[in-house]
Amino acid sequence: MNLENIYSKILEICKDNYIVEPYIVGGIPRSLYLNLNEDPRDIDITTNNSDITRLAITTASELKERFKFFQKDGHVSIYIKNMILDFSSNFISEEAVDYITKELNIKDEKLFEVYSRDFTINTLHKRFFEDEIFDLTNKGKEDLDKKILRTPVPARITLNNDFRRIYRAISFAARFGFKIDDEIIDYVKNNRNKFTGENKWVLKEAFMTSIIGEAINNDPDVTMYYLEEMNLLPTVPMSGVFKEELIKRRLVNKYLDDVINLSEYKLKTLDF
Secondary structure, three states: OOHHHHHHHHHHHHHHOOOOOOEEEOHHHHHHHOOOOOOOOEEEEEOOOOHHHHHHHHHHHHHOOOEEEOOOOOOEEEEEOOEEEEEOOOOOOHHHHHHHHHHOOOOOHHHHHHHOOOOHHHOEEEOOOOOOOEEOOOOHHHHHHHOEEOOOOOHHHHHHHOOHHHHHHHHHHHHHOOEEOHHHHHHHHHOHHHHHOOOOOOOOHHHHHHHHHHHHHHOHHHHHHHHHHOOOHHHOOOOHHHHHHHHHOOOHHHHHHHHHHHHHHHHHOOOO
16 A cells, blocks of 8 residues: 555544544654655654544554554554554643743644644644645744754753653754754753663663664764763763764763763762
8 A cells, every 4th residue: 555545544534533634743744844855654643632542543453554552652653564654642741731821822732732742843744645834833944944953842841751852852963964952952961860860760771872873873973062062971871883983082081981970970869
């Protein structure tokens, strides 16, 4: 089944099950706006409400394709040959909603998920069969034009919701040559203890090894610059291409000193 047939089937399921029209969000509209000719193999779909899970499960059943429900964040992935359909987790940040309702006077529930996303460049939407880009925060296109990574709401809210976003910012910066907003950098530098944890690492080492390795392969200079700028070197496991970069840049001793300092801080926070 080709992509057009899949889109048609999803829209048919929505109509038959009284589910609101879904949109493609994130990577595809972002690439379309940047005029990047990328083969869509990872397609992010959202309804911006809780119907998305029902849509995902029904779609997998109708297409007779295998799927996986990710319990940690609630999103569903359907695997179709060399393509993945990722159905949004419909994650809504209470802190983000509180901020936009009080500070921006936004009370439209369809925007709650949008402002709970990681970066403005990933909030763009498009319909299945149209190329028009919808910028629901009125910031996504501007930030793509300026080549800057910003959060839809203050960084302290967005990053606290998911600390993996810190490393995703570096990954995007390395991939697209974007600048990370100073607000993000300042927050990370001053709050490293929050995402390195008090009694254990909050983020899995496999995740950090993978995403930083990918970033280094895209642009080692940008990756290492932001890791140093945000004092993140000791949070990344010394392995693979990251280890090679440390050796090449003569940063091994600095890295080991930083790891020791971070470990001593973590020990001080243990509750005996």
